[in-house]
Amino acid sequence: MFNKNNNKPVxxxxxxxxxxxxxxxxxxxxxxxxxxxxxxxxxxxxxxxxDYDFPGAKESWETTFNTSGKPGIILSIHEVSLASAxxxxxxxxxxxxxxAGQKLKEILQEHKQIKEKxxxxxxxxxxxxxxxxxxxxxxxxxxxxxxxQSESPNKKPDTPIKLTLDDTSVENIDLTTSQEKRPTVxxxxxxxxxxxxxxxxxxxxxxxxxxxEVIDFSIPQQTNDAAPVIENPExxxxxxxxxxxxxxxxxxxxxxxxxxKEPSGAEISKPETNDDLLPHREASTSDNAKPHxxxxxxxxxxxxxxxxTNQEPVNNIVPSVELPIASDVAANNEQIDALxxxxxxxxxxxxxxxxxxxxxxxxxxxxxxxxxxxxIKLEDSVIDEPKGTGSSFIEEDEQRSTEEVVSLPExxxxxxxxxxxxxxxxxxxxxxxxxxxxxxxxxxxxxxSPKSIADMPITDNTNNNKATPKKNAxxxxxxxxxxxxxxxxxxxxxxxxxSEKPSQPKxxxxxxxxxxxxxxxxxxxxxxxxxxxxxxxxxxLLDEIRKxxxxxxxxxxxxxxxxxxxxxxxxxxLIFGDWPTINKPAELKKISFxxxxxxxxxxxxxxxxxxxSKAVMRLKFxxxxxxxxxxxxxxxxxFSLMDEEYAEICFNIVDPGIIKIHTLDKSEIRLYxxxxxxxxxxxHSFEAFIWITSLLTARGRLPENTDINQKxxxxxxxxxxxxxxxPHAIQIAAALKKHPGSLLEVPRWLNLPQSAVFAFYxxxxxxxxxxxxxxxxxxxxxFNKKSNKKNRGFFSRLLKRITx
Amino acid sequence: xxxxxxxxxxxxxxxxxxTTAIQAMSxxxxxxxxxxxSDMTKNRKSQTTVAMDYxxxxxxxxxxxxxxxxxxxxxxxxxxxxxxxGALGLILMLDNSxxxxxxxxxxxxQSFKSFIEKGELIIGVTRIDDIQKPNINQYRHWLNExxxxxxxxxxDGRHQKDISxxxxxxxxxxxxxxxx
Numbered sequence: 001m002f003n004k005n006n007n008k009p010v011x012x013x014x015x016x017x018x019x020x021x022x023x024x025x026x027x028x029x030x031x032x033x034x035x036x037x038x039x040x041x042x043x044x045x046x047x048x049x050x051d052y053d054f055p056g057a058k059e060s061w062e063t064t065f066n067t068s069g070k071p072g073i074i075l076s077i078h079e080v081s082l083a084s085a086x087x088x089x090x091x092x093x094x095x096x097x098x099x100a101g102q103k104l105k106e107i108l109q110e111h112k113q114i115k116e117k118x119x120x121x122x123x124x125x126x127x128x129x130x131x132x133x134x135x136x137x138x139x140x141x142x143x144x145x146x147x148x149q150s151e152s153p154n155k156k157p158d159t160p161i162k163l164t165l166d167d168t169s170v171e172n173i174d175l176t177t178s179q180e181k182r183p184t185v186x187x188x189x190x191x192x193x194x195x196x197x198x199x200x201x202x203x204x205x206x207x208x209x210x211x212x213e214v215i216d217f218s219i220p221q222q223t224n225d226a227a228p229v230i231e232n233p234e235x236x237x238x239x240x241x242x243x244x245x246x247x248x249x250x251x252x253x254x255x256x257x258x259x260x261k262e263p264s265g266a267e268i269s270k271p272e273t274n275d276d277l278l279p280h281r282e283a284s285t286s287d288n289a290k291p292h293x294x295x296x297x298x299x300x301x302x303x304x305x306x307x308x309t310n311q312e313p314v315n316n317i318v319p320s321v322e323l324p325i326a327s328d329v330a331a332n333n334e335q336i337d338a339l340x341x342x343x344x345x346x347x348x349x350x351x352x353x354x355x356x357x358x359x360x361x362x363x364x365x366x367x368x369x370x371x372x373x374x375x376i377k378l379e380d381s382v383i384d385e386p387k388g389t390g391s392s393f394i395e396e397d398e399q400r401s402t403e404e405v406v407s408l409p410e411x412x413x414x415x416x417x418x419x420x421x422x423x424x425x426x427x428x429x430x431x432x433x434x435x436x437x438x439x440x441x442x443x444x445x446x447x448x449s450p451k452s453i454a455d456m457p458i459t460d461n462t463n464n465n466k467a468t469p470k471k472n473a474x475x476x477x478x479x480x481x482x483x484x485x486x487x488x489x490x491x492x493x494x495x496x497x498x499s500e501k502p503s504q505p506k507x508x509x510x511x512x513x514x515x516x517x518x519x520x521x522x523x524x525x526x527x528x529x530x531x532x533x534x535x536x537x538x539x540x541l542l543d544e545i546r547k548x549x550x551x552x553x554x555x556x557x558x559x560x561x562x563x564x565x566x567x568x569x570x571x572x573x574l575i576f577g578d579w580p581t582i583n584k585p586a587e588l589k590k591i592s593f594x595x596x597x598x599x600x601x602x603x604x605x606x607x608x609x610x611x612x613s614k615a616v617m618r619l620k621f622x623x624x625x626x627x628x629x630x631x632x633x634x635x636x637x638x639f640s641l642m643d644e645e646y647a648e649i650c651f652n653i654v655d656p657g658i659i660k661i662h663t664l665d666k667s668e669i670r671l672y673x674x675x676x677x678x679x680x681x682x683x684h685s686f687e688a689f690i691w692i693t694s695l696l697t698a699r700g701r702l703p704e705n706t707d708i709n710q711k712x713x714x715x716x717x718x719x720x721x722x723x724x725x726x727p728h729a730i731q732i733a734a735a736l737k738k739h740p741g742s743l744l745e746v747p748r749w750l751n752l753p754q755s756a757v758f759a760f761y762x763x764x765x766x767x768x769x770x771x772x773x774x775x776x777x778x779x780x781x782x783f784n785k786k787s788n789k790k791n792r793g794f795f796s797r798l799l800k801r802i803t804x
Numbered sequence: 805x806x807x808x809x810x811x812x813x814x815x816x817x818x819x820x821x822x823t824t825a826i827q828a829m830s831x832x833x834x835x836x837x838x839x840x841x842s843d844m845t846k847n848r849k850s851q852t853t854v855a856m857d858y859x860x861x862x863x864x865x866x867x868x869x870x871x872x873x874x875x876x877x878x879x880x881x882x883x884x885x886x887x888x889x890g891a892l893g894l895i896l897m898l899d900n901s902x903x904x905x906x907x908x909x910x911x912x913x914q915s916f917k918s919f920i921e922k923g924e925l926i927i928g929v930t931r932i933d934d935i936q937k938p939n940i941n942q943y944r945h946w947l948n949e950x951x952x953x954x955x956x957x958x959x960d961g962r963h964q965k966d967i968s969x970x971x972x973x974x975x976x977x978x979x980x981x982x983x984x
Binding site: 018020053054055077090091092093633687716717719720721722725730731733734735737738739749750751783789791792794795796797798799800801802803 | 808810817818829861862863864867869881882884892903904907910911914915936939940944953955956957958959965966968969971972973975976977978979980981982983984
């Protein structure tokens with residue numbers, strides 16, 4: 001049953017799709033899926049692939065499907081059930097794509113078979129095609145009668161016309177037909193899969209469709225010969241343009257609503273005659289079937305009648321066709337899947353998880369061979385012969401600055417393997433996987449040639465990094481694409497300026513061009529030692545890296561640290577205050593304040609006003625200016641929020657009457673927007689401004705009338721990384737998000753000072769993210785100090801480590 | 805001597821800053837398997853991670869936290885389940901400058917659905933300081949639509965403090981009662 005075309009790849013057109021998925025498909029088409037798919041332009045495609053989750057994809061698929069009728073593969077994270085579409089779940093796998101490709105071939109093959117056996121379907125009743133997405137009407141121009149078919153063999157081939165009718169396009173269709181020219185309108189019932197008989201309808205009448213309605217145009221099986229109807233057993237998906245080379249038909253003039261135009265602008269779709277098109281089209285164009293073989297007479301029809309048929313889904317009428325398994329595809333899939341699995345298996349670890357046991361790893365050549373079938377190019381990393389610098393690798397290395405690249409030429413550095421060590425158990429067993437992955441260590445293992453590492457040449461094509469700090473100079477090495485030395489990335493360069501910790505050197509296996517970089521620490525003492533074997537040299541480097549990692553980051557200069565401590569203590573006082581602990585509501589008076597007496601209240605009112613009027617508004621109080629720009633969603637201040645003066649303004653009682661509020665005109669808006677750009681440090685998000693202002697206002701107190709016994713939670717986490725950091729905020733947020741509690745309970749649970757919890761409460765209160773709905777809070781578990789204790793000690797040490 | 809080993813997984817699309825984030829936290833030079841980027845990835849950076857990134861936080865006395873970064877491309881998604889087994893939690897890094905961050909969020913939360921149902925998810929949105937739309941509120945809204953309750957933070961992967969906040973949020977979400 002197979003012809004040579006069956007083994008040809010399906011010409012596939014990619015419709016709406018994310019770049020990420022497109023890259024996956026392109027990779028798949030060029031490797032494992034090569035025998036299944038060939039990517040072509042959409043116009044030439046036999047079938048399509050579309051990412052159904054992509055914005056606008058559904059509409060695009062409807063349009064494409066309705067205009068072309070071609071099948072497709074739909075990629076989606078949710079199950080999609082559409083006629084003539086094969087759903088492939090995301091994330092994509094080679095296996096799923098292969099299976100989909102084979103199914104697609106089956107569909108196309110089935111269609112072709114149907115074309116080759118039109119007679120077998122003549123006695124079958126017409127069936128509906130289920131299509132949830134669209135209602136499709138296909139009109140084909142027919143001869144006016146069977147006799148005219150046979151009597152007019154030399155007439156032009158008919159031009160099948162396909163109309164896509166949706167809820168807007170089909171209304172008031174006027175299919176004006178002459179007696180000689182009779183369109184057949186095939187209409188798919190979008191909801192019913194049941195077989196139906198044909199019936200005659202008057203297409204001159206207005207037809208109104210609603211997508212929600214079940215449209216049941218039944219057509220009797222046996223019909224009048226005088227009114228032939230195409231009884232195409234196939235889904236209309238494939239029907240759209242089936243020209244016949246021997247069945248002369250006349251072009252039928254019908255009035256087509258303008259909104260049935262094809263995307264190209266053509267009013268109706270034209271049949272394609274290119275033999276390279278869909279298999280079903282190949283069958284069609286080469287089909288020797290006579291008109292009467294493909295056109296089923298319809299009884300009880302008048303010449304002036306038009307007929308709507310329901311057609312049978314392909315899958316219901318054609319026995320499934322078994323296709324040969326693409327063993328090469330499967331093999332490729334296995335190789336692809338095996339590739340990276342090999343990277344995370346096969347090594348044992350010692351008791352504390354260090355990968356010191358270099359048990360046999362997959363030979364790199366095997367990996368390389370495997371990778372040649374993918375786009376992962378793991379090349380053997382080797383070292384060139386020394387190129388006569390005369391100086392040792394170590395000496396040269398010390399002369400270079402940070403982030404340089406050591407180019408490791410080919411001959412001597414035979415293997416650099418990314419080795420992931422486990423306990424030798426298999427990945428198939430979940431328990432073992434847990435054990436394995438928990439103890440995973442990744443080490444670079446250099447299996448070198450007898451040449452000393454000191455002989456390794458250094459490629460130094462750039463001298464632009466002389467100003468780079470010498471610290472970690474010998475460790476942090478990056479290889480770029482060409483193997484040339486390069487500056488650390490912008491990111492790593494910026495780390496030093498912005499993070500509290502110096503940027504970490506990065507050991508890297510650059511597999512792109514056979515170059516390798518590796519972490520290393522060269523000491524002065526090491527220069528004087530006798531040359532080590534390559535294995536010893538590398539092991540020493542790794543040991544030094546580990547030691548350095550164990551020592552942690554260097555301490556800051558004492559004076560800097562002292563200054564920071566003083567500042568943070570001062571700031572802490574301004575945010576937390578120094579108030580007595582309260583234990584009952586009656587004591588609240590000791591630490592309460594009236595929000596309406598503070599500038600925060602005025603700001604919130606003006607913010608609401610600005611939101612309502614969409615105006616840019618300015619508050620002026622004493623010598624400070626605050627501008628609220630709704631469009632920019634930003635607040636501009638002509639001072640720093642860290643100023644102690646602002647903290648005092650917030651904390652002190654303010655008469656709202658002396659705060660000047662002004663709506664800015666265009667020139668003033670321009671002025672302040674320029675300032676926003678010029679002074680980003682004084683421009684804040686609403687959330688950040690409200691957060692800090694509320695903290696400074698409350699200074700560890702609570703608004704009067706606060707119910708300190710009411711259980712509260714938070715609706716969502718505040719964006720704490722972009723708000724002024726206060727101690728314990730993350731812990732309090734986590735507690736309130738998971739375990740609702742009162743303002744008296746939470747500090748006790750977490751063993752924190754009340755002021756920390758109260759400060760956090762004020763912040764989230766001002767941000768309006770307090771959850772007080774007790775029904776919602778009931779679904780959350782109560783805090784249990786004894787639960788989750790399993791890792792508490794470990795977590796505690798980890799938190800100390802990462803917050804110091 | 806304690807020999808506790810735990811792991812945290814960093815995932816997210818290509819160029820979201822997973823490698824940088826691990827680099828910011830790791831006590832050792834991170835081990836990467838980088839490859840010359842092809843296809844669309846090339847538009848974002850010259851090299852991209854295949855297989856995984858690995859970093860480590862040494863706590864002392866033999867205790868370590870392993871940091872794994874998944875490759876961003878979907879074609880390596882078969883590794884994701886393996887990597888997340890036994891993990892403390894998942895940190896999803898999203899790039900606000902990408903064409904459709906909502907789609908990324910949807911994709912990765914769906915891909916790691918089985919893990920998220922049981923474990924902790926923390927979301928860090930990078931480049932949100934430069935590109936303010938969509939903002940954090942929109943991410944919260946999208947998560948709400950997906951019926952996922954997870955904290956979202958704007959982060960700069962290069963800032964250790966930001967990434968540390970993600971890890972802290974993860975640990976405190978597992979056990980708010982832990983003390984330092």
